[in-house]
Amino acid sequence: MKINFIKKFLMLFALSAIIISCDPDEQTGFSVTTPSSPSVSIELDFSNPTLIEDDSEFTYTVSISEAQVVDVKLHVSQIGGTADSHDYEMTNLISIPAGYTSASGSITILSDELIEDTETLQIQIGSETTANAALAPATTEFTILNYTEGDLVIDMSWAIPFTSESNNDNEGDEISATAFADLRLLISTTPDNAGVIGGADGGSFETAVLEGSTPDGTYYIVADFYAANEEIFRDIDLSMELNQAGVINGDSYSYPAALNNAVQCSDAYFVLAEVVKTGDSYAITSIGENQPPMDAEGDWTMVLYDAWGDGWDAAYLTVTIDGVATNYTCPAIGGPGDFVPTEFIISVPAGAAFSISYTAGSDYENEHAFDLYDPNGNNPGWWGAPFGLTNIPEGLLFSNTNPCP
Numbered sequence: 001m002k003i004n005f006i007k008k009f010l011m012l013f014a015l016s017a018i019i020i021s022c023d024p025d026e027q028t029g030f031s032v033t034t035p036s037s038p039s040v041s042i043e044l045d046f047s048n049p050t051l052i053e054d055d056s057e058f059t060y061t062v063s064i065s066e067a068q069v070v071d072v073k074l075h076v077s078q079i080g081g082t083a084d085s086h087d088y089e090m091t092n093l094i095s096i097p098a099g100y101t102s103a104s105g106s107i108t109i110l111s112d113e114l115i116e117d118t119e120t121l122q123i124q125i126g127s128e129t130t131a132n133a134a135l136a137p138a139t140t141e142f143t144i145l146n147y148t149e150g151d152l153v154i155d156m157s158w159a160i161p162f163t164s165e166s167n168n169d170n171e172g173d174e175i176s177a178t179a180f181a182d183l184r185l186l187i188s189t190t191p192d193n194a195g196v197i198g199g200a201d202g203g204s205f206e207t208a209v210l211e212g213s214t215p216d217g218t219y220y221i222v223a224d225f226y227a228a229n230e231e232i233f234r235d236i237d238l239s240m241e242l243n244q245a246g247v248i249n250g251d252s253y254s255y256p257a258a259l260n261n262a263v264q265c266s267d268a269y270f271v272l273a274e275v276v277k278t279g280d281s282y283a284i285t286s287i288g289e290n291q292p293p294m295d296a297e298g299d300w301t302m303v304l305y306d307a308w309g310d311g312w313d314a315a316y317l318t319v320t321i322d323g324v325a326t327n328y329t330c331p332a333i334g335g336p337g338d339f340v341p342t343e344f345i346i347s348v349p350a351g352a353a354f355s356i357s358y359t360a361g362s363d364y365e366n367e368h369a370f371d372l373y374d375p376n377g378n379n380p381g382w383w384g385a386p387f388g389l390t391n392i393p394e395g396l397l398f399s400n401t402n403p404c405p
Contacts, residue, residue: 038066040074040096040135042125047178047204050143052153052243053087053111060125062094063102064133072096072132076105080122083144086110088121109144119144143202147245150212150280154221155241156185156272157205160234161257178204181228181236181261186269188220192291193269201226210275210282218276220287224269228261235260240272242284255288265404267291294400297350298375302328304342305384307367309334315361315368315392322352330368348375355399358383358392365391372398 043061064072074094091105107123121144126137147153159177185206189195197219200206210219223238235257242251258270270290276283302319306312311332319326333340348354356372369384370392384392396405 038064038068038072038133040064040072040126040130040133042135042138044138044140046140048141048143048202049204050145050200050202050207051109051155052145052147052207053109054243055108055111057106057108059104059106060138061102061104062096062125064096065101067099067101068096068132070098070132072130074126074130074135076123076125077127078121079124079139081120081141082117083119083121083142086112087119087144088142090123094125107140107142109142118146145207145209147209148212149245149247151244152210152248152275152277152282153243154185154187154208154210155205155243156183156200156207156221156223157239158183158259159237159239161237175229177236180234181259182226183228183236183238183259184224184226186222186224188222189217191220191222191271191274191287191289193222193224193266195220196222210277212280214277216277216279218274220274221272222269223259223272224266225259225261225264228264230261233260233262238270238272242282244280244282247280248282248284251284253286253288258288258290263402263404267403291403293353295350296348296352296354296374296400298348300346300348300354300375301373302344302346302356303371303373304328304330304344305340305369305371306330306333307369308364309340312368313361313363315365316359317370317397318357318359319346320353320355320357321346321348353399353401355396355402355405357396358394360392360394368392370397 041063043063045060046058049058062074072095076090076092076094088107088109090107094103094105096103105125121142122139124137124139126135145153158181160175160180182203183206184199184201185208186193186196186199187208187210189197198208198210200208221240236259238255238258240253240255242248253272255270255272259268268291271287273287274285302317304312304317309332312330316327316329319328328344330342333342358370368391370382371379372381373379381398383397384390396402399405
């Protein structure tokens, strides 16, 4: 009897232990019995780069929205391109350890001594084989340039100088340099963007090659805009690196505030350097100058008209010379249809910054017109027209220091 009681007690104790061990409140660690649905995001710090085989390493971060009780693994693979495993090394498997929310991987483009055609490499990070989380795979493509001993390789990158606002758009979101501005890297026979013989115009930082087969002579390395942000305006710092196999190794040049996206017409450019090529030798001279200002020295003639003869109705032109502003307007002269001109002579000293802007009046803008002549009698602009054909636009009309007024 006593033995039976002991057996029953032991059975009851074992059953209680089983029930307690199955209590979901006893689960500890990073998950509960209710499964979560974490998402995985992949952050690339680069965008489809073009580069020379030089052991460049590109890193990226994989993050998960919620730590898990098991490792989360992402496979990385080549999905296209002409490069093979001898051209690159990479992390083939990204593993976010249990209890962690991120991990990193890398892709390295290897250097070699082979003379090859330009190659491409397409990499996919993540795939449908990933368990425990939802993700959208990320893909990136590398363009791998190859160069011979006589080639000069030019790399150009840029940055937005940091201020409390400069790396954010109007909504406060951070802007990368390549998203903010798409610049061109040009090789020109003239110190501007008119004599272009080659260069690079991709969607990110640029790499161009002045090939050894190029005829001897003087060339210029020039940057200009393909496109840029048109809502906020910032100075843009340029950086340039030059390489020639066995001769020039990572010569670096910096150009603070070289460009500003407020000025991005086809006439806006920045000359980084002069290159004198003699055979396989290159003599490099840093220049660091943007589009030079027009020489405005002399007497300029402004001719103002009003189609009704009663003046400009509080509208006026502002002439600014080296920061000193003077306003000019068209007085009431004659009557309707007289179109009598009012002439002003503006004397501009040598080397002065000179600009003209317009402020609209209270009414009758279609009656106002304005003509301009430089010291040589040339006419760089006619704004407005009589009898309602067009209006003079407000704001900057002419500047000898701004190629894109």
